[in-house]
Amino acid sequence: MFLTKQNLATARALGVAIVATVTFAGCATYKDEFATINSRLDQLDAKVQNAAQSAESANQSAQQANQRLDQIEGRVQKLESAPRRVPRG
Secondary structure, eight states: OOOOHHHHHHHHHHHHHHHHHHHHHHHHHHHHHHHHHHHHHHHHHHHHHHHHHHHHHHHHHHHHHHHHHHHHHHHHHHHHHSOOOOOOO
C-alpha cells in the first residue's frame, strides 16, 4: 500500500494531534499537582504565622514577668539587709 501525499499529511496531522493531546493532558495533571502543592504551602504558611504570633505573645509575657521580678528584687534585697527583729514573748 502506497502512501500518497494526502495520506502522509493526514498521518502527520494525526500524530501531531496525538502528541498535543498527551502533552495537554500532562499539563492538566501538573496543574492539579501545583494546586495541591500551593494548598499545602498555604496551610504551612498559616501554621508559621500562628507559631510566630504565639512566640511573640510568649516573649511579651516573659518580658512582663522579668519586669515584675526586677521590681520585686529591690524589695527583697531591702528585707534581707534589714536588721533581724527579735520575736516578742
